[in-house]
Amino acid sequence: MNQLRFTLNGQDVVAPGVRAAERLSESLRERLLQRDVKIGCNAGDCGACTVLLDGKPVCACLTLSFQVSGRHVETSSGLVARNRDAARLARSFHLGGAAQCGICTPGMLVSATAISTNGLERDEDSIQDALGGVLCRCTGYRKILDAVHHARKTGGLPPSSAEWASPGVRMNRIDGERKITGEEVFGDDAAPANALVVKVIRSPHARTSFRFGDLDRFVASHEGIACVLTAEDVPGRNSFGIFPQFVDQPVFAEGEARFVGEAVAAVVGEPDTMWWFDSEEFPVTWHKRQAVTDIEHALMVRAPQLHQTRARNTLCRGKVRTGDADRALAAAAATVSSSFRTSFVEHAYIEPEAGFARVENGRLSVHAGTQSAYLDLDSLSEILAMSTDRIRVVPTAVGGGFGSKLDLSVQPYLALAALRTGKTVRLCYSRSESMRSTTKRHPARISLRVGATRDGQISGLKYNGKFDTGAYSSWGPAVISRVPVHASGPYAVKDYLATSHAVHTHRVPAGAFRGFGVPQSAAALETAIDELANKIGMDPLEFRLRNCLTNGAPTVCGQVFETGVGIKACLQAVREHWTSARNEAASINAARVRRQDSTRRGVGLAAAWYGCGNTALPNPSTYKAGIRSDGTVVLHQGAIDIGQGSDTVITQIFANALAIENADIRLVGADTDETPDAGKTSASRQTYISGNAARLCALALRRQITRALNAGEDACLSIDGNWIEVKDSGDRRRLDLATVSANESGYVFVACETYSPPTTNLDENGQGEPYAQFGYAAQIATVDVDTSLGTVSAVRFVAAHDVGKAINPTLVEGQIHGGIAQGLGMALMEDFVPGVTDNLHDYLIPTIGDMPPVETIIVEEPDAHGPLGAKGLGEHVLIPTAPAILNAIHHACGVRIRQLPATPARIMAAIRNSADDR
Amino acid sequence: MTRVLQLKYICPSTLADATSQLNGDYRIVAGCTDFLPALRQGSSVGRLVDITRVHGLSDIRFVDGMWRIGATATWSEILKYPFPEYFDGLKLAAREVGSVQIQNSGTIAGNICNASPAADGVPPLLALDARLEIRNQETARLVTLGDFLTGVRRTVLQPGDLVTAVLVPALSDRHGSSFVKLGSRKYLVISIAMAAAVIGIDRAGLINDARIAVGACSPVAKRMEGLEAGLLGLPAESLATTLKVSTRHMNCLSPIDDVRGPAGYRLHAAAELCRQAVLKAADRVLDGPGHQRLMRAE
Numbered sequence A: 001m002n003q004l005r006f007t008l009n010g011q012d013v014v015a016p017g018v019r020a021a022e023r024l025s026e027s028l029r030e031r032l033l034q035r036d037v038k039i040g041c042n043a044g045d046c047g048a049c050t051v052l053l054d055g056k057p058v059c060a061c062l063t064l065s066f067q068v069s070g071r072h073v074e075t076s077s078g079l080v081a082r083n084r085d086a087a088r089l090a091r092s093f094h095l096g097g098a099a100q101c102g103i104c105t106p107g108m109l110v111s112a113t114a115i116s117t118n119g120l121e122r123d124e125d126s127i128q129d130a131l132g133g134v135l136c137r138c139t140g141y142r143k144i145l146d147a148v149h150h151a152r153k154t155g156g157l158p159p160s161s162a163e164w165a166s167p168g169v170r171m172n173r174i175d176g177e178r179k180i181t182g183e184e185v186f187g188d189d190a191a192p193a194n195a196l197v198v199k200v201i202r203s204p205h206a207r208t209s210f211r212f213g214d215l216d217r218f219v220a221s222h223e224g225i226a227c228v229l230t231a232e233d234v235p236g237r238n239s240f241g242i243f244p245q246f247v248d249q250p251v252f253a254e255g256e257a258r259f260v261g262e263a264v265a266a267v268v269g270e271p272d273t274m275w276w277f278d279s280e281e282f283p284v285t286w287h288k289r290q291a292v293t294d295i296e297h298a299l300m301v302r303a304p305q306l307h308q309t310r311a312r313n314t315l316c317r318g319k320v321r322t323g324d325a326d327r328a329l330a331a332a333a334a335t336v337s338s339s340f341r342t343s344f345v346e347h348a349y350i351e352p353e354a355g356f357a358r359v360e361n362g363r364l365s366v367h368a369g370t371q372s373a374y375l376d377l378d379s380l381s382e383i384l385a386m387s388t389d390r391i392r393v394v395p396t397a398v399g400g401g402f403g404s405k406l407d408l409s410v411q412p413y414l415a416l417a418a419l420r421t422g423k424t425v426r427l428c429y430s431r432s433e434s435m436r437s438t439t440k441r442h443p444a445r446i447s448l449r450v451g452a453t454r455d456g457q458i459s460g461l462k463y464n465g466k467f468d469t470g471a472y473s474s475w476g477p478a479v480i481s482r483v484p485v486h487a488s489g490p491y492a493v494k495d496y497l498a499t500s501h502a503v504h505t506h507r508v509p510a511g512a513f514r515g516f517g518v519p520q521s522a523a524a525l526e527t528a529i530d531e532l533a534n535k536i537g538m539d540p541l542e543f544r545l546r547n548c549l550t551n552g553a554p555t556v557c558g559q560v561f562e563t564g565v566g567i568k569a570c571l572q573a574v575r576e577h578w579t580s581a582r583n584e585a586a587s588i589n590a591a592r593v594r595r596q597d598s599t600r601r602g603v604g605l606a607a608a609w610y611g612c613g614n615t616a617l618p619n620p621s622t623y624k625a626g627i628r629s630d631g632t633v634v635l636h637q638g639a640i641d642i643g644q645g646s647d648t649v650i651t652q653i654f655a656n657a658l659a660i661e662n663a664d665i666r667l668v669g670a671d672t673d674e675t676p677d678a679g680k681t682s683a684s685r686q687t688y689i690s691g692n693a694a695r696l697c698a699l700a701l702r703r704q705i706t707r708a709l710n711a712g713e714d715a716c717l718s719i720d721g722n723w724i725e726v727k728d729s730g731d732r733r734r735l736d737l738a739t740v741s742a743n744e745s746g747y748v749f750v751a752c753e754t755y756s757p758p759t760t761n762l763d764e765n766g767q768g769e770p771y772a773q774f775g776y777a778a779q780i781a782t783v784d785v786d787t788s789l790g791t792v793s794a795v796r797f798v799a800a801h802d803v804g805k806a807i808n809p810t811l812v813e814g815q816i817h818g819g820i821a822q823g824l825g826m827a828l829m830e831d832f833v834p835g836v837t838d839n840l841h842d843y844l845i846p847t848i849g850d851m852p853p854v855e856t857i858i859v860e861e862p863d864a865h866g867p868l869g870a871k872g873l874g875e876h877v878l879i880p881t882a883p884a885i886l887n888a889i890h891h892a893c894g895v896r897i898r899q900l901p902a903t904p905a906r907i908m909a910a911i912r913n914s915a916d917d918r
Numbered sequence B: 001m002t003r004v005l006q007l008k009y010i011c012p013s014t015l016a017d018a019t020s021q022l023n024g025d026y027r028i029v030a031g032c033t034d035f036l037p038a039l040r041q042g043s044s045v046g047r048l049v050d051i052t053r054v055h056g057l058s059d060i061r062f063v064d065g066m067w068r069i070g071a072t073a074t075w076s077e078i079l080k081y082p083f084p085e086y087f088d089g090l091k092l093a094a095r096e097v098g099s100v101q102i103q104n105s106g107t108i109a110g111n112i113c114n115a116s117p118a119a120d121g122v123p124p125l126l127a128l129d130a131r132l133e134i135r136n137q138e139t140a141r142l143v144t145l146g147d148f149l150t151g152v153r154r155t156v157l158q159p160g161d162l163v164t165a166v167l168v169p170a171l172s173d174r175h176g177s178s179f180v181k182l183g184s185r186k187y188l189v190i191s192i193a194m195a196a197a198v199i200g201i202d203r204a205g206l207i208n209d210a211r212i213a214v215g216a217c218s219p220v221a222k223r224m225e226g227l228e229a230g231l232l233g234l235p236a237e238s239l240a241t242t243l244k245v246s247t248r249h250m251n252c253l254s255p256i257d258d259v260r261g262p263a264g265y266r267l268h269a270a271a272e273l274c275r276q277a278v279l280k281a282a283d284r285v286l287d288g289p290g291h292q293r294l295m296r297a298e
């Protein structure tokens, strides 16, 4: 009874005890431990669970396990191991940089294999049809498309250690093999199948008081339930947050919940019990109360207040002022005013938050996906009232983060449950739980006014941005400090006043999301800049060139960079394409008018800048590296690779600085027991800051070796087994590492170094040196607008990015493509409405069919501080995309959209309004 | 917790077996692409009667002047089948259902029986004047698709009933059809609105048959009878310039505001989609036979 038999990857398998309504995805993962089958949504929306059923791709999450009895099921790892086409595709993905975080890769490989088995070369359309059902949030799909397209042609040898040390080489990801073979271990993949399961009980209302029923009786009367956890069970401080002065988010709400999806309790039980557990059975009664659900309401005098100590629902404010904006605006020949609105944007990584925890020898270990191991460690220590040395945080592979996995999610529940039960516990958020409860991009209400002189010089810019920071502070203060610094765009603006304001509402906390408020601001500013250029009759690109920052010109904070200001180079790099694309659009549109075709082509431009690292705050990263007596070089890699490739890039930087021929570099970590604090994977800081820490570490190690060998600091070093050899002006000397005594960790040489960027505090007018480096970008979007329906399809992007030095061009392109895809989503479709679009069916992100070709132009204006001159890139990539698209829409059909997303309905309404006006 | 025992999965291989299982607390399942996403954790689903292995139930055949599409024919199977060209609209819809994964599992009857206002299969089938064959243990009956759907998630199905086939009356080879779907992205998208058209054109080039249906703009997809009547007798060649569809033609619709779009926009879009669908359907006749067959390359 309930026994399921089928063929899995060529082997006959039997799974006992399968439930009638059990999904194949679950049986595969939990009963057959086939964890290369990923679950991103359990609803058919993401395709991560795609398997071949009798050769055809289906979603394992939409297949009842019993439906496959007697049939053939193949998963990604099985295919890659057994099927030649799949193996080729996998290699092509690896070499082509088509897997970033890798959570979508199994689904992609299975889907691609399904069309490859006949050995046919596929055209782009049929590849898109085949992969249209698998979402990827990292890559922007283009490298995936190319990898499938060129699968038959790719070959290549494994890289040599010399290549590792040469910056600018397209090294394959150091973790790439794991991502394509399905061996990568993400949050829920690490969890033991028999662990107790934690389920969080969450508020169904935006604001509600609540009372629990008899919890003891509930536990006693439900066999298999181990315990219930509530605020009372938090031994330490029942709150967490990013900024010490703003810590405010409870692990479990007390008395009142402040957003839909806020945790109030957790139930821990046996896996089978929890499979059947219906949270409606949990004894809690809700008393819905009047909620504040938008910024306007929150700021009203009589509005309910979220936090007693924060008057007018105001979390914090920011300001940058220089010169006299009012005067300059009054003197301007032309001005443009804009009110701009954006919505919540969801990170929509394909891997929901997941992990497991256990207690061993009195120490707690928490294994989960995170962007910040030490922040988790410190927060857990406070929450649990346990010293940090009794807690170990082990980050698993992260299936996409984009900022949201900087905050705690599953960790405190896992920790509390493991400590309470003494057993191994696991928790994997459902898609809607993930979307309801984790942070979002801040919705913004922006008003700005910008002026220009007759000859095209910006004359005055006033900016105010109000950001809905939701119920708790999270990264709100980071947005507020970053925005006024960046709201000028990459322009020299002498007269400037920018203010920012974070407002609490009874909505999901808004936190960190690629760009920290800058994408919203840039959308408002860059569309206004376009309008201003048009108004004074100047080409938008020439207008930007006329005003852009240059080396030696002060920013709005009064900061002066003598080198590395790359915006002019970016704009110049796209100039030729700009002219030809605009000309081409004109002739295409003329032909369409003749054909009575209502589609119009438009070409839009936007520029951006972005400061790497924390805003005017210390931002250190610490690295450790050592050499073992057998000659292996070990880099303790505390920076968490969330798919962007920091493991690879930082190793390249390290190898370059170490400059030891034939060095076999191994990575350890991230793991708070093994790796020092490299800081967070945020603010585009890992290449720059951790890269520098790794570089300093390599140099220190090198110094120790050269000293031990009595050689000059830049002597040539090489390793051969346990021998280190030095060549110094013709002289050769060798050291047998095996003869040198090693420290307790087995290192003969070991170094630990810290780097923090040189920044200063900002004064009350925001003057100072907020960042040690900025990256710059210019993007051109070409779109087609169907003016009869208001739909937009992107035709092409050209993206010039100043990265200082592209240490790994493949990874740079990967970031650019992925950022553009997110920018495209933000521009055209993404709108998170709490309680409404909390699934990937209603919350739409771009599919492979929405992403057009991207031409990337890498600009290298070396940075004074970056390792090898490199700058961060992770966030810059999406900042110009949305405004470039909005400007292209305007160019195509003459309407200015000032609300994101620019949905077909909004565009159509604008088109019809403008027709009425005429 | 004894629910484990209550639950059962049954996989009949004959129609008689299947219908005999349809009593008490049961649920028919086919591709499960509507059933599983809607299944709440912990909810009791009773007996699951999986009809995907009922012998012959997915066959597509031509019998007695009718195309007979078996209930469990998947969207992929429909897309692959060499239907006459007036099925192009249905195939276009098939190709737009979710993704390849969804098309490989999702069935035509599941789409209809789920009775979503946004079911992509319904407008093309309404335009084809489709009927449903319904069987239970005692009887079999035919119901037109228009009568079958009674509201959002409501149909005329009674306990014990199973839809066994979708029947489409044959048309002349001077009929063309099309389907246009409006969504906010490509792939995996629920329609904001959609329209399907079947247009017949006589040898003189005049329209002699017009069936137009709109989905996602009313609780149940609707035929646009006023618009259809106005097309009869018009010369097809000049349709591109003469055809005007306005929101007035859409007055039988009752769209709602939701996250996908406001009602006003839906109405406007429905009119435009109808226009496009009619033109495309007519073009398929005018272009004559030999235009590219709609099939996914295998």
Ligand SMILES: Cc1cc2nc3c(=O)[nH]c(=O)nc-3n(C[C@H](O)[C@H](O)[C@H](O)COP(=O)(O)OP(=O)(O)OC[C@H]3O[C@@H](n4cnc5c(N)ncnc54)[C@H](O)[C@@H]3O)c2cc1C
Pocket: A043, A044, A045, A062, B027, B028, B029, B030, B031, B032, B033, B034, B035, B036, B037, B051, B071, B072, B096, B097, B098, B099, B102, B105, B106, B107, B108, B109, B110, B111, B112, B113, B114, B118, B119, B120, B121, B157, B161, B162, B163, B164, B188, B189, B190, B191
């Ligand atoms: C990610 C995703 C995307 C989707 N995209 C689209 C889309 O773009 N367009 C669209 O129209 N739909 C879409 N759907 C919905 C769904 O795929 C289709 O409606 C599909 O055709 C349903 O068929 P099924 O066999 O999977 O139905 P099931 O889920 O198996 O059944 C659906 C319902 O019909 C009943 N039923 C099934 N067969 C019969 C029968 N023969 N007799 C009586 N009752 C029966 C079942 O009891 C159940 O209530 C999507 C679904 C998902 C998950």
Ligand code: FES
Pocket: A025, A038, A039, A040, A041, A042, A043, A044, A045, A046, A047, A048, A049, A050, A059, A060, A061, A062
């Ligand atoms: S998990 Fe199956 S489609 Fe997302």
Ligand code: FES
Pocket: A098, A099, A100, A101, A102, A103, A104, A105, A135, A136, A137, A138, A139, A350, A399, A400, A643
């Ligand atoms: S690589 Fe595709 S989701 Fe991360």
